[in-house]
Amino acid sequence: MKRKGYSLLFAAVLVWTVVLSGCSGGSEAGNESGSEKMIQFMHLWPAGSSKHHNMIVKDIIEQFESKHPGVHVEVEVLENEQYKNKMKILSSSNQLPDVGFTWAAGYLNPFVEGKLFAPLDDVLDDGLKDEFVSGTTEAYEVDGQTYGLPLELNIAPIYYNKKIFKENNLEVPETYKEFKNVVKTLESEGVTPIALGNKDRWTGSLWYMYLADRLGGPKMLNKAIDRSGSFEDSAFVSAADEIQKLVKANAFNKGFNGLSNDEAKSQFLNEKAAMYLMGTWELPNFTTNEEIPQEFRDNVGYFKFPTVEGGKSDINSWVGGPGVGLFVAQNSKVKDESKEFAEFFVEKWGDQAVTKAGVIPATKVDTGEVELPQLYIDILDDLNQSSNLTLFADVQMSSSVAETHLNLIQSLFGNEVQPKDFAKRHEEALQKE
Amino acid sequence: MNHILSNKKVILLYIAPALFLILALVYVPIVLTGYYGLMKWTGFGGMKFVGLENYSRLIQDSLFWQSAYHSFLLALFSVLSLIGYLLVSLILAGKIKGANLIRKIYLIPMLLASVIIAQLWMKIYHPSNGLLNHILIKLGIENPPSWLADPEWVLFAIIVPVIWQYAGFYILIYYAALKNIPQELEEVAKIDGATPFQIATRIKVPLIMNVIKVTIVLAVVGSLKYFDLIYVMTGGGPNGASEVMASYMYNKAFNEFDFGYGSTVGFFLLIICLIVTYLIRKLTVVRPNDNN
Known part of the structure; x- marks a missing residue:
């Protein structure tokens, strides 16, 4: 009897140990072991889905560690959406990693307001600023201070399948009228003209942004968002109207509102759709990615979003912007090392990004000096000629307006909102800010 | 043994770990959520006390009531589906061949993670390559709906896998309860000339009424706070057509950085539940006389 009692006691002690050790496990990780300093670094390029990016990051970290003995970089990798979720959760408990990825403008603002990111102007003034393409670091500015070092620069062309175009005797459209003819021809031939995954919503926003740009001119959207203009401008309404006309003409794949961007992309990759409007981050898939058949990659071309007759914008105005950038946490215990790491990262990244991972970096690239697939050279040259770069709408807007915008985009494509109401509800959301 | 277990200190020692965990992970966060719900807070930085402002906003928020309507619709269908589960269990608990195997087949969906179920059904509902639309087109329906993209269909398209997911769970509960009924009662009823239908409705169902009550509560509350399949399959879209209270709360707090209002929605959801x-419980009270 008594012995049984002891063994029960013993079991209880065991349970307690497990509970207590579970509680203390978290706090040990943050400590510095001995004299070694640890920089926690979080990024969103897992080896599985972004192999080349991941390799460059590893390489940069190795270089950095060998140059800075006694500093260790601890890496955590998450996939895009998970990364965003984790950032939100970590920031609400004020436990951001020392260095991590952020997006520009609207995404950045709440972090800056919450004083979670450190200003990086001292790093930029060190001569680093001249290395960036103009207009890229500005997207990370809040009240005159820069809080992120951009790594990517993306623009969104319309990719098309040359084979499908040839089979249907189609030319690359330069005006919107020609573009609508292309859509009509493809549709009547039973080919899905455009692949669109609008469950993600920002994908549809790209189409809307281009139409608004081509109709109402390059600065209209920026002005509406910074409140020096209005979203009830007639060009916003007619752009919305054009979207619904495209939908009615069956320009997009069936059920686009329920499909993710990846699902839509696979339709384009499998030659089930002729066109796909997406950022230049997809270029590797159309040039160097060995996992995609060579035959398909050779068939991909791109064209600029066509101009609209009577519109106020030229064909060299792009929708795009810097993608991810690096931030340094304000309450980092190893802030100096972290800043040094961020600077080192940006410089090394610029050297390798476009040649190895096919990412157009926010730092300047000399096309004469690097060996690249033709599609890249063309895009980089077009980028040099660009007349305007409009930052992605959902990035420009604050998160609650962006949410309204994205939901309205889905309803617009789904034909559930009238173009007039679409513009009006944007205006209301922006006014409330 | 009994002596040790009746010692107050020992009792405390044994319940303390679980008590500590449940307090730290459930009850303290509930209180905190109630507290945050009275604040204007973006999730980081300072909080500002705004009193009941968030609640008055909630009352007027048509998007919230729309998602609440969807939640209640889901609850209604879940409760209706219980009737089906009960029928299946009644049949399985009878002496039919292969009941054991069939019961296991019903249980399998329960073993799958929600995310996997969501992925599976997303493939089924795929507008052009999906299994469902393939069948519909074969059957001669020319323009089948694009389920998850169609605001009129999306909610029902999600309710189906939710019901499918929990079938095994409820069938298992009913089955276990029915097996507990003494065999003699059924035999006596048979001798008295009762039909199988009468045995089911007059003897078996009344005897497991308490279990049925519990499952109704489980189904309703589970539906009201339902989140996972909806989050993975549609994220509440297209444009809120499949939004339920829990996904609305998530979107407010984590996508719009409105933690104060998100907490209000969460706390309100708790009150509703x-x-x-x-x-x-009030409505399904079984009067003592009916019990036997």
Whole structure:
């Protein structure tokens, strides 16, 4: 009897140990072991889905560690959406990693307001600023201070399948009228003209942004968002109207509102759709990615979003912007090392990004000096000629307006909102800010 | 043994770990959520006390009531599906061949993670390559709906996998309860000339009424706070057509950085669940006379 009692006691002690050790496990990780300093670094390029990016990051970290003995970089990798979720959760408990990825403008603002990111102007003034393409670091500015070092620069062309175009005797459209003819021809031939995954919503926003740009001119959207203009401008309404006309003409794949961007992309990759409007981050898939058949990659071309007759914008105005950038946490215990790491990262990244991972970096690239697939050279040259770069709408807007915008985009494509109401509800959301 | 277990200190020692965990992970966060719900807070930085402002906003928020309507619709269908589960269990508990195997087949969906179920059904519902639309087109329906993209269909398209997911769970509960009924009662009824239908409705169902009540509460409360399949399959879209209270709360707090309002929605959801549970218990009270 008594012995049984002891063994029960013993079991209880065991349970307690497990509970207590579970509680203390978290706090040990943050400590510095001995004299070694640890920089926690979080990024969103897992080896599985972004192999080349991941390799460059590893390489940069190795270089950095060998140059800075006694500093260790601890890496955590998450996939895009998970990364965003984790950032939100970590920031609400004020436990951001020392260095991590952020997006520009609207995404950045709440972090800056919450004083979670450190200003990086001292790093930029060190001569680093001249290395960036103009207009890229500005997207990370809040009240005159820069809080992120951009790594990517993306623009969104319309990719098309040359084979499908040839089979249907189609030319690359330069005006919107020609573009609508292309859509009509493809549709009547039973080919899905455009692949669109609008469950993600920002994908549809790209189409809307281009139409608004081509109709109402390059600065209209920026002005509406910074409140020096209005979203009830007639060009916003007619752009919305054009979207619904495209939908009615069956320009997009069936059920686009329920499909993710990846699902839509696979339709384009499998030659089930002729066109796909997406950022230049997809270029590797159309040039160097060995996992995609060579035959398909050779068939991909791109064209600029066509101009609209009577519109106020030229064909060299792009929708795009810097993608991810690096931030340094304000309450980092190893802030100096972290800043040094961020600077080192940006410089090394610029050297390798476009040649190895096919990412157009926010730092300047000399096309004469690097060996690249033709599609890249063309895009980089077009980028040099660009007349305007409009930052992605959902990035420009604050998160609650962006949410309204994205939901309205889905309803617009789904034909559930009238173009007039679409513009009006944007205006209301922006006014409330 | 009994001596040790009746010692107050020992009792405390044994319940303390679980008590500590449940307090830290459930009850303290509930209190905190109630507290945050009275604040204007973006999730980081300072909080500003705004009193009941968030609640008055909630009352006027048509998007919230739309998602609440969807939640209640889901609850309604879940409760209706219980009738089906009960029927299946009644059949399985009878002496039919292969009941054991069939019961296991029903249980399998329960073993799958929600995310996997969501992925599976997303493939089924795929507008052009999906299994469902393939069948519909074969059957001669020319323009089948694009389920998850269609605001009129999306909610029902999600309710189906939710019901499918939990079938095994409820069938298992009913089955176990039915097996507990003494065999003699059924035999006596048979001798008295009762039909199988009468045995089911007059003897078996009344005897497991308490279990049925519990499952109703489980189904309703589970539906009201339902989140996972909806988050993975549609994220509440297209444009809120499949939004339920829990996904609305998530979107407010984590996508719009409105933690104050998100907490208000969460706390309100808790209150609704408590009220509904209370009402169900009141409405389904079995008077002592009926019990035997």
